[in-house]
Amino acid sequence: MNEQDFLAGYDPxxxxxxAVTVDVVALTIREDALHLLLIRxxxxxxxxxxxxxxxxxxxxEDLAAGARRExxxxxxxxxxxLRRVHLEQLGSYGAPDRxxxxxxxxxxxxxxxxxxxxxxxxxxxxxxxxxxxTALTSRQLAFDHGRIIDDGLERARSKLExxxxxxxxxxxxxxxxxxxxxxxxxxxxxxxxxxxxRKVLSVPGFVESTGASTERGGARGGPRAKLYRPGDAxxxxxxxxxxxxxxxxx
Amino acid sequence: MNEQDFLAGYDPxxxxxxAVTVDVVALTIREDALHLLLIRxxxxxxxxxxxxxxxxxxxxEDLAAGARRExxxxxxxxxxxLRRVHLEQLGSYGAPDRxxxxxxxxxxxxxxxxxxxxxxxxxxxxxxxxxxxTALTSRQLAFDHGRIIDDGLERARSKLExxxxxxxxxxxxxxxxxxxxxxxxxxxxxxxxxxxxRKVLSVPGFVESTGASTERGGARGGPRAKLYRPGDAxxxxxxxxxxxxxxxxx
DNA sequence: TTAAGTTGTTCTCAGATTGAGTTGTTCTCA
DNA sequence: TGAGAACAACTCAATCTGAGAACAACTTAA
Numbered sequence: 001m002n003e004q005d006f007l008a009g010y011d012p013x014x015x016x017x018x019a020v021t022v023d024v025v026a027l028t029i030r031e032d033a034l035h036l037l038l039i040r041x042x043x044x045x046x047x048x049x050x051x052x053x054x055x056x057x058x059x060x061e062d063l064a065a066g067a068r069r070e071x072x073x074x075x076x077x078x079x080x081x082l083r084r085v086h087l088e089q090l091g092s093y094g095a096p097d098r099x100x101x102x103x104x105x106x107x108x109x110x111x112x113x114x115x116x117x118x119x120x121x122x123x124x125x126x127x128x129x130x131x132x133x134t135a136l137t138s139r140q141l142a143f144d145h146g147r148i149i150d151d152g153l154e155r156a157r158s159k160l161e162x163x164x165x166x167x168x169x170x171x172x173x174x175x176x177x178x179x180x181x182x183x184x185x186x187x188x189x190x191x192x193x194x195x196x197x198r199k200v201l202s203v204p205g206f207v208e209s210t211g212a213s214t215e216r217g218g219a220r221g222g223p224r225a226k227l228y229r230p231g232d233a234x235x236x237x238x239x240x241x242x243x244x245x246x247x248x249x250x
Numbered sequence: 251m252n253e254q255d256f257l258a259g260y261d262p263x264x265x266x267x268x269a270v271t272v273d274v275v276a277l278t279i280r281e282d283a284l285h286l287l288l289i290r291x292x293x294x295x296x297x298x299x300x301x302x303x304x305x306x307x308x309x310x311e312d313l314a315a316g317a318r319r320e321x322x323x324x325x326x327x328x329x330x331x332l333r334r335v336h337l338e339q340l341g342s343y344g345a346p347d348r349x350x351x352x353x354x355x356x357x358x359x360x361x362x363x364x365x366x367x368x369x370x371x372x373x374x375x376x377x378x379x380x381x382x383x384t385a386l387t388s389r390q391l392a393f394d395h396g397r398i399i400d401d402g403l404e405r406a407r408s409k410l411e412x413x414x415x416x417x418x419x420x421x422x423x424x425x426x427x428x429x430x431x432x433x434x435x436x437x438x439x440x441x442x443x444x445x446x447x448r449k450v451l452s453v454p455g456f457v458e459s460t461g462a463s464t465e466r467g468g469a470r471g472g473p474r475a476k477l478y479r480p481g482d483a484x485x486x487x488x489x490x491x492x493x494x495x496x497x498x499x500x
Numbered sequence: 501t502t503a504a505g506t507t508g509t510t511c512t513c514a515g516a517t518t519g520a521g522t523t524g525t526t527c528t529c530a
Numbered sequence: 531t532g533a534g535a536a537c538a539a540c541t542c543a544a545t546c547t548g549a550g551a552a553c554a555a556c557t558t559a560a
Contacts, residue, residue, distance in 0.1 A: 018270045020344070022356050057268065059353065065346040092342045092357045094270070094313040103309065105270050105357070107342045127524065175535075197538065202517095216528085223526035223537025235262065237494060238517080427508070445548065447509065452546095471557035472507025488546080 019104045022066040023054030025090060025143070025152030026075070026111040028130060029169050029185050035130040036149065037074060037119070042126070045100050046142035051151070053128065054106065063089065067109035074128045075119050086112040086168040090152055098123055098144045108148045112168040114188055160186055162239040164206050167230040173210055175225035177218075189243050199240060205233025268356045272316040273304030273395070275340060275402030277324070278360040278380060279419050284293065284435050285370070285380040287324060288400065291450050292376070293351050296392035300461055302399070303378065313339065317359035324378045336418040338360040340402050348394045359396045360405055362418040405493035410436055412489040414456050417480040426450055427468075439493050447489060455483025 038050040049071035053074040057066045064087060071083050086133035087109055094105035119128035133153065138146035166182040167174065178197050180196045200206055214224045260308055276287035288300040307316045314337060322332050337359055344355035358389040369378035383403065388396035409414045416432040417424065430446045457478040464474045 018268065020270060057344065057355075060346045062346065063342060063355070089341055091339055092313060094307065094357065096310045105307075105313070105355070106357070106526085175537085180258045192519070192521090193536085194538080194540085198540095199518090206375065216529075217526070218536050220535050221528040221533090223527085225537060228319065234552080238491070241488070241518090359520085442548070443508080443548090444510075444550085449513095449547090467556040468507050469557080470506050471504095471555085473509080473555035475508055491547090 016101060019102060020057050020105055021106045022063055022070060023052040023055050023072050023106045023108045023148065024067050024074075025052060025149055026071055026085075026088075027133075027152070027156055027169075028112060028113045028115055030115055030130060030132075032181060032185055033134065034094055034153075034185050035056075035133045036133050036136070038129060040127040040129070040132050041142055042178055049142040050131070050136070050140055050145070052108070052145050056222050057107075063107050064109070067107075067111075068234070071111055075113075075116055075224060076163065077116065078239055080206060081116075081202040082170070084114070084172075086165055090148070090155060091149060095144065102117060108152070108227055112156070112165055114168070114170055132173055145180070157242065161238070161242055162236050164230060164233055164236060167207070173212070173227045173229050175214060177205075177209070179228075183198075183240070187242055191243075203233070203236050205231035205238075206236060224225045261263055263479070267352060268354060269272075270307050271356045272307055272320060273302040273312055273356050273358045273363075273398065274324075274337075274361055275302060275323050275358060275399055275401070276321055276363060277383075278363045278365055279432060279435055280365055280380060280382075280437055281383045281453070282431060283384065284403075286383050286386070287321075288379060288381050290377040290379070293393055300381070300386070300390055300395070301392040301393040302358070302395050303425065307357075313357050314359070317357075317361075321361055321472050324364075324376070325366055326375050326380060327366065330365075334364070336415055339346075340398070340405060343394055343398060345394065356398075358402070360402045362415055363405070364418070364420055377492055387478055399493055407492065410490070412486050413494055414483055414486060417457070422449075422464070423477045423479050425464060425477060427475055429478075433490070441493075453483070453486050453488070453490075455481040456486060457481050 024037070028035050028037075030037055034059075037053055039053050040047050041047055043049050053070050055066075057063060061067070061069070067089075068082065068085075068087055071085065071087070072078055075082075077085070090110040092105055092107045094103075095105060098104065098106075116130075118130065133149070136146075136149070140151070142176040160183055166179055169177055169182045169186075176197050177193070179200060180191055180193065182192055183196070208231045209228055210227045213226045214227065217224050274287070278285050278287075280294060280344055286302055289302050289303050291297055291299050303320050305316075305320055308319075311319070316337075317339075318337055319330065321335065321337070322328055323474065325332075340358040340360040342357045343351075346353060348356075364429070366380075368380065383399070383433055386396075386399070391399070410433055416429055416436070419432045419436075420428055421499070426447050429450060430441055430443065433446070458481045460477045460479055462477045464477065466472050
């Protein structure tokens, strides 16, 4: 940053007031559908609209810590379960008029969680709910949260290509079929079971075998499946490619 | 964000003071080396250290607009030349103690520019210079700018894989060899000329032919090269793959 | 003017990867 | 017990990649 501005004297009160919040696009998979954690606003502006969980950054808190705290508050999650949630920064949104009350810069985060219990009613009167992403129209969403969610979904789809983060939607041990279901849900495409299987096992460090198998076969038949846990790779080489789609504009 | 906080009364003065700045990691290629725009600090803290160009967001300015303004101020660039610079958001950095004076959240941006003239001395006493990225050690850099630069470089390397943004380092018309030189300097690997050529021409929308050729052959011989301009693709399908390297930890 | 060396571009070919389909076996449900 | 489902392995053709060779068009230096 530019020291001139500071040298002029840097009493915080001298600067235009900007509030910094952290918002979280928290994704999970329930019943083979991608769900998003949202909060119903009980007061204007955007009363009755859905909004992302979030709030002001605390004075001594890092941005990521703030996002994790907000996530914990709204989901009631803690300890090991909270630690297993993948959390990354998505981007910052700071259009001057995005909040009608004052200048707010929101640092949005993206979270991948395994299927979680329904949010507990908070001390706040917030109504927090996991909603299927398909059930949302931009009009029902507060502020620019529709845009943030779109960016989060695209980021999630893309992250599955070149990272092993799909495993973060699953329990610590999982089958290849469960892993494939994650990809199919997030990408919205059916995948070739045989090829997916071959690919997952051939990419180094994606998954490692536990040696165990499921107790039962599939719900509608089939043999018991082998169980795997996440491997130690942070990136997939070579990546899994999404089926070619129409050139996405952004 | 959480309306409870707001409903309690939202006079800006009631909140802990947070300043929001935009910083820019501006990259260009000079003499086959990747260069970075830096400013020498003339006052504490970090007096004499190098810092990224940046400054406070103006009250009615979007984050990206602020970054572009800072870039314009430090490079003296404007108009069409400025518009041709690629600018994207890199991420926000908000550790509570990253600036010793007060809480500052910096929204870092990443810029790709064609070879630009040396920065003009600003109205500020700032000394702005293009420095080769290899000439930098983390100790010479102010604040957490070393980290921001690392993140920016990694983002740049990765963006060349799946976007046509390498063309943003070049003039509006360029040869395949010039384009390959961009990849080689950013990635730090020599690439196979024939394979690169084949790949660039086969990826739809990466480049399109102008029909023209260079006036002269290469400096040390060789035929005249065909000239191309950027195509209309925003993403490369299939992507160009970086030569496999040791698993990068982050 | 010529020779030597460099470079842009195209081609070849083997190896790896992918997409699509098949097979065999194990399991659940009716 | 039989039918259907699903896991896992395999096959095969099409495509893509890495590595090298070929060749013509150009440069500079002799």
